[in-house]
Amino acid sequence: MTPAIPKAPLSRTAETTKRHNLRHADLLLCGGTVMTPNGAEPIDIACVQGRIMALGDLQPGWSADCVLDLTGLHVLPGVIDSQVHFREPGLEHKENLEAGTRGAVLGGVTAVFEMPNTHPLTLGATDLQAKLDAAQGRSWCDHAFYIGGSALNAESLQELEQLPGCAGIKVFMGSSFGDLLADEDDVLRRILRHGRRRLAVHAEDEARLRERKQIALDSGDVRQHPVWRDEESALKATQRIVRLAAEVNRRLHVLHVSTAEEMQFLAAHKHRVTVEVTPHHLSLQAPECYERLGSLAQMNPPVREQAHQDALWQAIRSGVVDVIGSDHAPHTLLEKSQAYPASPSGMTGVQTLLPVMLNHVHAGRLSLQRLVDLSSAGPARIFGLEGKGRIAVGFDADFSIVDLKARRRIRNDWIASVSGWSPYDGMPVVGWPIHTIVRGHCVVRDEALEGQAQGRPLRFLDVP
Numbered sequence: 483m484t485p486a487i488p489k490a491p492l493s494r495t496a497e498t499t500k501r502h503n504l505r506h507a508d509l510l511l512c513g514g515t516v517m518t519p520n521g522a523e524p525i526d527i528a529c530v531q532g533r534i535m536a537l538g539d540l541q542p543g544w545s546a547d548c549v550l551d552l553t554g555l556h557v558l559p560g561v562i563d564s565q566v567h568f569r570e571p572g573l574e575h576k577e578n579l580e581a582g583t584r585g586a587v588l589g590g591v592t593a594v595f596e597m598p599n600t601h602p603l604t605l606g607a608t609d610l611q612a613k614l615d616a617a618q619g620r621s622w623c624d625h626a627f628y629i630g631g632s633a634l635n636a637e638s639l640q641e642l643e644q645l646p647g648c649a650g651i652k653v654f655m656g657s658s659f660g661d662l663l664a665d666e667d668d669v670l671r672r673i674l675r676h677g678r679r680r681l682a683v684h685a686e687d688e689a690r691l692r693e694r695k696q697i698a699l700d701s702g703d704v705r706q707h708p709v710w711r712d713e714e715s716a717l718k719a720t721q722r723i724v725r726l727a728a729e730v731n732r733r734l735h736v737l738h739v740s741t742a743e744e745m746q747f748l749a750a751h752k753h754r755v756t757v758e759v760t761p762h763h764l765s766l767q768a769p770e771c772y773e774r775l776g777s778l779a780q781m782n783p784p785v786r787e788q789a790h791q792d793a794l795w796q797a798i799r800s801g802v803v804d805v806i807g808s809d810h811a812p813h814t815l816l817e818k819s820q821a822y823p824a825s826p827s828g829m830t831g832v833q834t835l836l837p838v839m840l841n842h843v844h845a846g847r848l849s850l851q852r853l854v855d856l857s858s859a860g861p862a863r864i865f866g867l868e869g870k871g872r873i874a875v876g877f878d879a880d881f882s883i884v885d886l887k888a889r890r891r892i893r894n895d896w897i898a899s900v901s902g903w904s905p906y907d908g909m910p911v912v913g914w915p916i917h918t919i920v921r922g923h924c925v926v927r928d929e930a931l932e933g934q935a936q937g938r939p940l941r942f943l944d945v946p
């Protein structure tokens with residue numbers, strides 16, 4: 483790979499010429515195959531002040547402060563991971579904003595939406611601002627933070643969701659605790675009625691999970707995780723929240739859908755509901771993953787059997803799925819080593835999202851164009867992101883630049899997360915992120931971190 487070569491200092495005459503030359507870029511990307519809304523095109527990209535200024539055959543007529551030769555590489559719109567848990571504040575022993583976003587850009591991710599189940603919970607304006615302040619100068623990628631929907635703040639959500647840097651409202655119908663758990667219909671109705679942005683939902687039925695927990699306690703066997711948290715617990719919650727949202731015409735985004743039954747139901751409600759799937763539900767299978775990885779494969783909702791995974795892939799092919807999100811949710815290896823079910827659910831994922839999905843592209847399970855739609859255009863479209871999600875003139879200069887032929891092996895020592903492990907440790911993949919560019923800044927070059935953390939809060943069209 484030819485490195486970018488900074489230009490020599492300009493003479494006074496050359497500097498004058500530069501100021502009057504409208505065909506000068508801060509960054510010029512040349513020789514790559516660019517995934518535009520038109521498809522794959524062999525074009526160059528000129529970036530000025532963090533935005534895309536021009537596309538086409540630009541080398542004859544353009545100069546640049548920095549030229550990056552991308553021969554043999556594909557340029558994707560910056561990948562947006564719309565579900566991560568970076569654990570800060572309060573749980574920094576397993577993850578933090580700096581390490582989490584560093585892993586993101588090393589994995590080709592240029593923007594993230596972070597979740598509210600931290601200590602303290604993200605329930606109000608002060609909590610949100612504390613996260614935005616903590617991210618300033620430490621986040622390697624652009625970012626936004628969810629506020630949790632709760633009985634405590636339901637009547638304030640319409641104002642809270644309009645705060646700059648807010649990704650929207652996240653509701654936990656199950657798998658949460660304390661003030662963040664919203665499992666009763668009257669509370670859910672109050673949340674749904676206060677606000678207009680798309681509501682993100684973790685849909686597992688808390689009452690059924692409590693009724694069935696004895697299965698896990700009696701067995702002590704992590705292979706029973708998808709038996710305890712069965713298909714019915716997911717379907718029942720999904721049907722309930724879709725019904726309640728229809729009462730007030732509220733848009734929904736159902737996270738980490740894991741069952742064939744849910745996909746069949748959601749396919750009939752796509753007019754108002756969008757759907758996320760995760761790489762681990764598309765890549766790991768029960769019971770094999772539990773036998774091989776133990777609690778490292780333990781997630782909520784669970785990784786399930788092949789029939790469910792096949793249904794998820796069919797939903798991708800048929801267009802039911804809108805977004806791929808990692809649900810990056812680290813715990814330490816010591817925490818994970820506790821006897822099931824005391825072992826916590828969650829795994830790393832933001833850094834491996836793109837390599838794992840590129841490997842699926844290589845295997846023919848989806849096209850590169852479909853992956854772009856799921857990981858860039860899709861989240862920008864359904865969440866109303868300003869200037870993100872496509873390679874087009876005027877949009878932010880965010881790029882995930884990949885080598886589709888690169889053969890690598892995912893290893894724990896590559897993982898930047900404070901927790902330091904991946905369920906894909908040792909997995910060979912074909913397709914790998916080489917450079918990551920955020921608003922015209924090359925933060926990863928030739929697979930190595932470069933420069934300083936310059937991530938900014940994301941901008942949303944629905945937020946003033």
